[in-house]
Amino acid sequence: MKRMIALGFEGSANKIGVGVVTLDGTILSNPRHTYITPPGQGFLPRETAHHHLEHVLPLVKEALETAQISLKDVDCLCYTKGPGMGAPLQVSAVVVRVLSQLWKIPIVGVNHCVAHIEMGRVVTGAEDPVVLYVSGGNTQVIAYSEGKYRIFGETIDIAIGNCLDRFARVLMLSNDPSPGYNIEQLAKKGEKFIDLPYVVKGMDVSFSGILSYIEAEAEQKLKNNECTPADLCYSLQETLFAMLVEITERAMAHCDKKDVLIVGGVGCNERLQGMMRVMCGERGGKLFATDDRYCIDNGAMIAYTGLLAYAHGSTTPLEKSTFTQRFRTDEVWAVWRDEHESEIKST
Structure with a gap:
C-alpha cells in the first residue's frame, strides 16, 4: 500500500515552517525560518507576513528535497487555519490555496493548538x-x-x-x-x-x-x-x-x-x-x-494533524480555506483519536 504523506504549512506567529510527514508520524522533513527583531522590540503582523512571504517557497522546495519526494507523493496540503496573528496566517492560507489549484491536491485546515498536542503525543508516545x-x-x-x-x-x-x-x-x-x-x-x-x-x-x-x-x-x-x-x-x-x-x-x-x-x-x-x-x-x-524541534511552531505538526483528519475523510473546500485569529481548541472534533489509536494498538 502507498504510504500517505502530507505537506504542512505553519505561519501563525513569527515562524514560517513547512513539514512533510507520513501517517505513522514519521517526519521526513521539517525546515522553518524565524523572524527575529532587534532587542526591546516585538514582531508586528505586517512585517512578520513579509518575512513569511519571502521564505515560504524556498522552504517548500527544501522540505520536498529533504524528504526525497515529488508532488505526486503528496496526498494533502495542510495549513494553520488559526488561532494566530491575522497577517502571518494569511500567508499560509493563500499559498496553500494557490498550490492546491496548481497541483490538484486537497486542502485540510488545522487548529494550531490541536496540532501541538498531536505532535507531542506522536513524538513522545504519550497516550x-x-x-x-x-x-x-x-x-x-x-x-x-x-x-x-x-x-x-x-x-x-x-x-x-x-x-x-x-x-x-x-x-x-x-x-x-x-x-x-x-x-x-x-x-x-x-x-x-x-x-x-x-x-x-x-x-x-x-x-x-x-x-x-x-x-x-x-x-x-x-x-x-x-x-x-x-x-x-x-x-x-x-x-x-x-x-x-x-x-x-x-x-x-x-x-x-x-x-x-x-x-x-x-x-x-x-x-x-x-x-x-x-x-x-x-x-x-x-x-x-x-x-x-517539536515544541516550537513547525510545519510537521500541521502536516501530521491534517493528515490524521484527511485519513478519516476530512478536507477543507477551497471556498472555506480561510483563516481566523480565534479558533478554540475545544471547537475541533478529533475524529481520528479513538479509531486511530485502536488501529495502532492492534498492529
Missing part, C-alpha cells in the same frame, strides 16, 4: 495525558474527553509566553533565538527570590498583573542595586511556573489522569519541565515533553 499548552499566544490545561480536547483551565488575559517576552523587552534581552530562551538562561544565574503576585483563580491563571508589578519592581530595584536582572528572571519563572503546576495538578485530580504532556514554545523550558516532573513523580505519573 492520554493531561496537556499543558504554553506558548506566546496561548496558555491552556487540556484533556481529551468524548471526541474533543476539553479546556479545563486557561489564562484569563495574556499568555505566559507573551508575559515572558514582554519582560525580556524591559531588560533589553536579545530575541535571538527567542526572548523566552534568554530569560531562561539568565534565570539560571539568579540567587535572590523576589516575592511577586501569585494569581490562580480556580482553574484559571492571570499574568498581566504580575507583569505590571515586576516591570515596576525592575525599574526601582535595578536602579537601587537591590537585585540583578538574573534575580528578576529567576523570580518571574518560579512564580509563573508554580501557578502552572498547581492548575495542571488540579486537572489531573479532576480527570483521574497520572501523566502530563507539555507542548508549545514555552514547553521547551527546562525549569518548567523539572518542576512538572517532580509533581508527576509524586503522583505516580510521568512527564512527557519535547525539545525545540
Whole structure:
C-alpha cells in the first residue's frame, strides 16, 4: 500500500515552517525560518507576513528535497487555519490555496493548538495525558474527553509566553533565538527570590498583573542595586511556573489522569519541565515533553494533524480555506483519536 504523506504549512506567529510527514508520524522533513527583531522590540503582523512571504517557497522546495519526494507523493496540503496573528496566517492560507489549484491536491485546515498536542503525543508516545499548552499566544490545561480536547483551565488575559517576552523587552534581552530562551538562561544565574503576585483563580491563571508589578519592581530595584536582572528572571519563572503546576495538578485530580504532556514554545523550558516532573513523580505519573524541534511552531505538526483528519475523510473546500485569529481548541472534533489509536494498538 502507498504510504500517505502530507505537506504542512505553519505561519501563525513569527515562524514560517513547512513539514512533510507520513501517517505513522514519521517526519521526513521539517525546515522553518524565524523572524527575529532587534532587542526591546516585538514582531508586528505586517512585517512578520513579509518575512513569511519571502521564505515560504524556498522552504517548500527544501522540505520536498529533504524528504526525497515529488508532488505526486503528496496526498494533502495542510495549513494553520488559526488561532494566530491575522497577517502571518494569511500567508499560509493563500499559498496553500494557490498550490492546491496548481497541483490538484486537497486542502485540510488545522487548529494550531490541536496540532501541538498531536505532535507531542506522536513524538513522545504519550497516550492520554493531561496537556499543558504554553506558548506566546496561548496558555491552556487540556484533556481529551468524548471526541474533543476539553479546556479545563486557561489564562484569563495574556499568555505566559507573551508575559515572558514582554519582560525580556524591559531588560533589553536579545530575541535571538527567542526572548523566552534568554530569560531562561539568565534565570539560571539568579540567587535572590523576589516575592511577586501569585494569581490562580480556580482553574484559571492571570499574568498581566504580575507583569505590571515586576516591570515596576525592575525599574526601582535595578536602579537601587537591590537585585540583578538574573534575580528578576529567576523570580518571574518560579512564580509563573508554580501557578502552572498547581492548575495542571488540579486537572489531573479532576480527570483521574497520572501523566502530563507539555507542548508549545514555552514547553521547551527546562525549569518548567523539572518542576512538572517532580509533581508527576509524586503522583505516580510521568512527564512527557519535547525539545525545540517539536515544541516550537513547525510545519510537521500541521502536516501530521491534517493528515490524521484527511485519513478519516476530512478536507477543507477551497471556498472555506480561510483563516481566523480565534479558533478554540475545544471547537475541533478529533475524529481520528479513538479509531486511530485502536488501529495502532492492534498492529
